[in-house]
Amino acid sequence: MARHRNTTKAAQIQGLGQPTATTHFKKLDEQLGVLLFDRIKRPIMLTSDGSAVLELITAIVTGLTAMRNHLNAHHSQNTS
Template sequence: MELGQPTVTTHLRKLEDEFEITLFDRIKRPIQLTSEGSTLLELVTPVVQAVDTLKTQMDYSETRGSFVVGAYPDLVLHHLPPGIQAFSKQYPDVRIQLMARPYTPLMRLLKSGEVDLAFCAPPPADDPTLEFRELFRYDVVLMTP
């Protein structure tokens, strides 16, 4: 990405502040990821890889235009923005519209062509009209006081 160390540090501190977590144990030398840092890395890596794949595909097509990306609201709010920002820097003339929707409406929008690609659960096995690639598994827990 060709970013200087101070820039990377600033971005990481902002991320820690925004999520109110500590990503690195800075006391140990060399510094190490905390459990929150490892979790974030696991969640973000597939998104970054998907954006890289998208960038590669865009290199073979026009570098102008627009497309619509659909995803669950949580992904749109918390996980996609860093990848979208990186993509937008690389392709400033490509407009990306994000749509946050639950699964059923997202599938309907994808099948109708109103959404060009979607980050969501796999389609039913008996639906050959949609192709998917697993990017990551999403942990969901139940917590009580």
């Protein structure tokens, strides 16, 4: 939703209905104890907390991808 700034578009890309996506985002807000998106304004925008969470999640995903690539390369070298 951060990229598309629209719940319906974000839901469609993920293969979800808009109500389901909205429920997921609300549950995430509740679990983290912060509002990730300002849903009043259009287009929908990340809050400052949402921006911080996105930055941290991006770093985690980047790290996990690097780890997976490293392990795959290491595994390929050992099986060749």
